[in-house]
Amino acid sequence: AQTVTQSQPEMSVQEAETVTLSCTYDTSESDYYLFWYKQPPSRQMILVIRQEAYKQQNATENRFSVNFQKAAKSFSLKISDSQLGDAAMYFCAYLVEEGGSEKLVFGKGTKLTVNP
Amino acid sequence: DAGVIQSPRHEVTEMGQEVTLRCKPISGHDYLFWYRQTMMRGLELLIYFNNNVPIDDSGMPEDRFSAKMPNASFSTLKIQPSEPRDSAVYFCASSLAGTLQRHTQYFGPGTRLTVL
Numbered sequence: 084a085q086t087v088t089q090s091q092p093e094m095s096v097q098e099a100e101t102v103t104l105s106c107t108y109d110t111s112e113s114d115y116y117l118f119w120y121k122q123p124p125s126r127q128m129i130l131v132i133r134q135e136a137y138k139q140q141n142a143t144e145n146r147f148s149v150n151f152q153k154a155a156k157s158f159s160l161k162i163s164d165s166q167l168g169d170a171a172m173y174f175c176a177y178l179v180e181e182g183g184s185e186k187l188v189f190g191k192g193t194k195l196t197v198n199p
Numbered sequence: 200d201a202g203v204i205q206s207p208r209h210e211v212t213e214m215g216q217e218v219t220l221r222c223k224p225i226s227g228h229d230y231l232f233w234y235r236q237t238m239m240r241g242l243e244l245l246i247y248f249n250n251n252v253p254i255d256d257s258g259m260p261e262d263r264f265s266a267k268m269p270n271a272s273f274s275t276l277k278i279q280p281s282e283p284r285d286s287a288v289y290f291c292a293s294s295l296a297g298t299l300q301r302h303t304q305y306f307g308p309g310t311r312l313t314v315l
Binding site: 116118120125126127128129130133174178180184185186187189190191192 | 230232241242244247254255288290292302303304305306308309311
């Protein structure tokens with residue numbers, strides 16, 4: 084079974100600084116998708132960034148970028164110029180399509196605090 | 200686009216009562232997912248539909264849970280009878296196949312269910 088591990092239950096960063104959230108996953112598949120979702124106190128799940136495993140280039144979305152290391156099965160999220168609004172739970176997720184079925188498997192999450 | 204719409208946002212009920220949660224996916228999306236989020240188990244996929252047909256319901260905890268999708272713009276998740284251990288946040292998500300953003304799931308705001 085696929086698993087997603089976020090080894091940092093909590094992280095903190097100073098406003099305007101950079102922080103990296105870690106994520107590793109376990110899979111025997113070669114074609115899959117990876118995501119980071121943000122869940123602020125409002126509990127809305129907001130897509131931050133996605134990465135296709137067949138793409139070598141790391142995805143970026145404004146201040147958010149990933150470091151995708153396929154061989155190491157690692158998918159970390161870097162937040163640059165952190166803002167107070169970035170404070171939230173961040174979930175790493177993995178999706179693979181198997182035999183017509185697709186499942187999104189989530190990690191346990193990392194709580195990010197942004198200090199002014 | 201309005202995004203995924205869920206109702207109610209909060210539901211408080213007593214043990215043994217029937218609970219119905221509702222979801223309207225993003226217009227044109229052909230996949231619909233129901234998730235449950237608890238502190239103990241994190242985010243779990245309960246069931247998902249493709250073109251209104253249930254594809255995988257292996258995550259449905261027991262026979263007390265049922266889900267339907269009578270048309271492309273509406274789905275329900277029903278719990279009958281409800282139990283205190285069903286207390287959780289229930290999310291609905293939708294996605295669209297056949298595009299560059301396929302497999303990207305967009306979440307609704309969730310329904311916080313409390314069973315007393």
